[in-house]
Amino acid sequence: MTLADLTLEAQLRHDGAGRQVFSGLEHGEIDIPAHLLITSNGIDIYDDIAGRGLLSIRGKGSKLILQAGNAIGLIPINDRVALEVNSRVPIANLERLLCLASGYTPATIDYLRDYGEVEDAARPILDFLTDALVAAVDTLRIEGLHKEYRRVIRQGSPSGRILPYQSAKAGRRGQLTAVSSHFERTTDTAANRQINAALQLLHGTYAGSVSRKNNFKRLNQLTTALAYFRQIPSERRIIPDPIGAQLARLPDARPALSRCVALSSIIIRSAGLEIRNSTGPVIANGLLIQMEDVFEQYVREILRQGLSATGSYSVLDGNLNPPSGASGSLFHHVLSKLGDSRSTPDTVICYENTPAIVIETKYKVCKGLPAREDMNQALMYGFSHKASKVVLTFPSYDDTQDIQAIGRVDNVTLYKSTIDLNNINPKHVEDKFSDQIKDLMSD
Numbered sequence: 001m002t003l004a005d006l007t008l009e010a011q012l013r014h015d016g017a018g019r020q021v022f023s024g025l026e027h028g029e030i031d032i033p034a035h036l037l038i039t040s041n042g043i044d045i046y047d048d049i050a051g052r053g054l055l056s057i058r059g060k061g062s063k064l065i066l067q068a069g070n071a072i073g074l075i076p077i078n079d080r081v082a083l084e085v086n087s088r089v090p091i092a093n094l095e096r097l098l099c100l101a102s103g104y105t106p107a108t109i110d111y112l113r114d115y116g117e118v119e120d121a122a123r124p125i126l127d128f129l130t131d132a133l134v135a136a137v138d139t140l141r142i143e144g145l146h147k148e149y150r151r152v153i154r155q156g157s158p159s160g161r162i163l164p165y166q167s168a169k170a171g172r173r174g175q176l177t178a179v180s181s182h183f184e185r186t187t188d189t190a191a192n193r194q195i196n197a198a199l200q201l202l203h204g205t206y207a208g209s210v211s212r213k214n215n216f217k218r219l220n221q222l223t224t225a226l227a228y229f230r231q232i233p234s235e236r237r238i239i240p241d242p243i244g245a246q247l248a249r250l251p252d253a254r255p256a257l258s259r260c261v262a263l264s265s266i267i268i269r270s271a272g273l274e275i276r277n278s279t280g281p282v283i284a285n286g287l288l289i290q291m292e293d294v295f296e297q298y299v300r301e302i303l304r305q306g307l308s309a310t311g312s313y314s315v316l317d318g319n320l321n322p323p324s325g326a327s328g329s330l331f332h333h334v335l336s337k338l339g340d341s342r343s344t345p346d347t348v349i350c351y352e353n354t355p356a357i358v359i360e361t362k363y364k365v366c367k368g369l370p371a372r373e374d375m376n377q378a379l380m381y382g383f384s385h386k387a388s389k390v391v392l393t394f395p396s397y398d399d400t401q402d403i404q405a406i407g408r409v410d411n412v413t414l415y416k417s418t419i420d421l422n423n424i425n426p427k428h429v430e431d432k433f434s435d436q437i438k439d440l441m442s443d
Contacts (some may be wrong), residue, residue, distance in 0.1 A: 015074060016114040016283065022066075027089050027293070030066045036081050037064050037388070039164050044078040048110065053290070055083065071288040073275065087291055089365060090394040090422035096271055097421070098122035098289075101297035105214070109286040117243070117266060117282065125272045130218055132284035133263045136175045137195070137225040139256035146191045146250070146257055153181045163332050188233060191250065196229040197238045197266030228276075238266040243281040253344070254421055258265040259283050295363040299393055299419070299433075300347045303322030303359070306434020313441070318345035318381070326355065330384050343384035355385040356441060359393055366394040368414055371404070382412040389413050389440055396420040401429060403436045 013021040024030035035231035037043055043057065043064075056067040056074055075083045075280045090433075091097070098104065099122040106124055108131070203222045206215050240246060244260050250258055262282045266273070274280060277288050304315045318328035330341040334389045347359040360378040362370070369375075370392050382390035389410055391403070396418040403417035417436065 003197060015076070015081075015082045015111070016279075017082075019076060019078075019080060021074070021082045021084050021193070023084040024068050025065075026068055026070055026072055026085055026424060028088070030068060031063050031080060034059075034064050037077070044080075046076060046078060046111075049075060049077065052109075055307065056365075067294055069414060070131055070292065071107070071290055073288040074113050074286055075109070076113075077380055078396050089291075089363070089397060090399075092156070092422045092424065093426045094275070094289075095122055095125070096426050097122050097294050097298045100301040101264075101294045102301070102414065104294050106171040107290070109288060109290040110396070111286050112283050113286050114280045114282030115282040115284060118272045118274045122272055123271045123439070125217070125275075126205075126267075127214070128284070128287055129267055129273070132204070133195075133198065133202070133260065133267065134218070134221045134225055135285070136256055136259040136263060137199070138230060139381075140260055141228060143254055143256050145187045145227075146189045146254070148189045150184060150186050150188075152179055154197055172293045180252045183295070187231060191246070191257065192229065192232045194238055194240055194246075194268065195260045196226070197235055197263045199226050199229065200234065201267060236267055238269055255283075279423040292361075292363040295395060296346045296361045299359065299361050303347065303349065304436060305347070306431065309376040310438070313356075314350045314353070316348045316350060318343070318348045318358070326350065326385070328385060329379070330386075343381055345378075345385065346386070346390075347387060349441070351441070354388040357389045357391060357437065358382050358385055358387045359391045359437075361393045363395060363421055366392075366416070367397070368392075375406070375414060377408055379412060380412070383410075384396050387412070389415065391415045391417050391437070391440070393417045393419065399423065401432060403440070 009358055013023075015021055020036065022032055030351060035058075037045070037369075038169075051053075054068075054069045054071055055077075058065050060065070068083065070086045072087050075085060076085055080123060086093070088335055096117050098106075102123040104124050106128060108128065125145065199222055203219065203226060206219045206222060209215050246261050247258050250261065259282075263284065266282060273282060273287075274283075275289070279382050300317060302316060307313050308313055317324075319327045321327050327342050327344045330343040334340045345358045346361045348355050349357040349359070358378065358381050360374070360381060362374055374392055378390045378392050389414060392406075394416070399422055401418055401420040401423075403415055406416055408414070408415045417433070419433050420429050
C-alpha cells in the first residue's frame with residue numbers, strides 16, 4: 001500500500017460497526033465504489049433496507065450511484081457501507097425543530113449505531129430513547145443483571161477472614177467476639193440503580209400521558225422492565241458520572257449493559273442525542289427523520305406559541321377532521337356521483353372559527369417563484385377553505401427570512417415566506433415569522 005493509500009485510508013470515516021460512511025444530501029446522488037456493493041451474488045444490500053424505499057441504485061461507468069430518498073440519518077447498506085444522508089437545507093437547529101415538532105415520531109431501523117449527546121431533550125427523541133432502553137433491558141435479561149463483589153464485615157459466627165484487631169475491640173468483659181470479613185456478589189450496584197432510576201422516571205412520565213399515541217404500550221413495556229429490577233433499591237436522585245467514565249468501569253463483554261447505562265444516563269440528565277453525528281458514547285438503533293413532516297409540525301407549533309396571546313385566533317392542523325383539525329370538503333358543491341375529495345392544507349389559522357389564512361409548508365429549496373404545482377395546490381386550498389390569504393412557506397437556503405406577496409386570484413392573495421433554520425438564534429427567527437403572520441392578519 002502506497003503512502004497516498006495510507007493517507008486516504010486515514011481520512012475515511014467508519015461507523016461503530018466498521019462500515020465505511022459515505023455522505024450525501026436527501027434526494028441527492030452519492031458515488032460509491034462498485035466493489036463495496038457488488039458480490040458474486042449480485043448487489044449486496046440488506047433486505048429490510050432495500051424494501052423500505054430509502055434509496056435507489058443505478059450504474060454509471062465503473063461506479064454505482066445511490067440516489068438517496070427523503071429520510072435523513074445514518075443508513076447501513078451492507079456490512080461494508082453506510083450512507084449518511086444529510087438535509088439539503090442548512091439546519092443548525094435540528095434538535096430544536098424536533099423539540100417543537102412534538103407530535104412527530106421518527107422511524108427506526110434494526111441496526112445499532114453510535115450517537116453523540118446534546119443538551120435539548122426533544123419529545124420524539126425521548127420516545128426513541130425509551131424504546132431503545134426497553135429493548136436493551138430485554139437483551140440484558142440474557143446477559144443478567146450487573147453484579148459486583150462487595151466486602152461484608154460481620155460480627156458473630158465467622159465467615160471468611162477473621163479480623164484480629166476488630167475482634168479484640170468488639171469483645172466485652174473477657175468474652176471473645178469474632179469479627180470477620182468476606183466478599184459477596186450483589187446486584188445492588190451503581191449501574192443497576194441508575195438503570196432502575198431511569199425506568200422509574202420514564203414510567204412516571206408516560207403514566208401522566210397515556211392518551212398520547214403509543215404511550216399506553218410504552219407504559220406496559222416499562223412496567224415489565226421495572227419488574228426485572230424489583231430487587232434493586234430505588235433512589236430518588238441520581239447524578240450520573242460522564243458516560244465515558246461509567247462505561248470504562250463496566251466489563252467489556254456486556255454490550256447490553258453498556259447500552260442500558262449510556263441510555264439511562266441520557267434520560268436521567270434530560271439530555272438528547274446528536275443524531276447527525278455517527279460517533280459518540282451512546283449505542284442504539286438507527287433513527288430516520290422525514291424532514292417534510294418535522295418542518296410542517298415545527299411551523300404549526302411556532303405559530304401556536306406566537307399567536308397564543310391573540311385569543312380570537314386558533315391554529316389548526318388541516319390534515320385532521322374538525323373540531324380538532326381543519327380539513328374539509330374540496331368542493332363547495334359536488335356535482336358528480338364520482339364523489340368528493342378532501343381539502344387538507346398543512347395549517348389553517350382561523351379567526352373566530354372562520355378560516356383566515358391557509359399555510360402550506362414545502363421542505364425544499366425555492367429560489368424565486370415557487371413551482372407551478374405548489375402554487376396551484378396552495379391556491380386550491382385557499383379557495384376551498386374560503387381564506388383570503390394563502391402562504392407558501394419554505395426553509396431558507398441563504399440565511400434570509402422574509403414574506404412577500406406573489407399575486408392575487410379573485411379575492412385570494414398568495415404569499416411566499418421563508419424561515420431561516422440555520423440561524424444561531426432560532427427563537428428570534430420563530431418570533432419574527434409569527435410577527436409576519438400577525439401583520440398579514442391585521443392587513
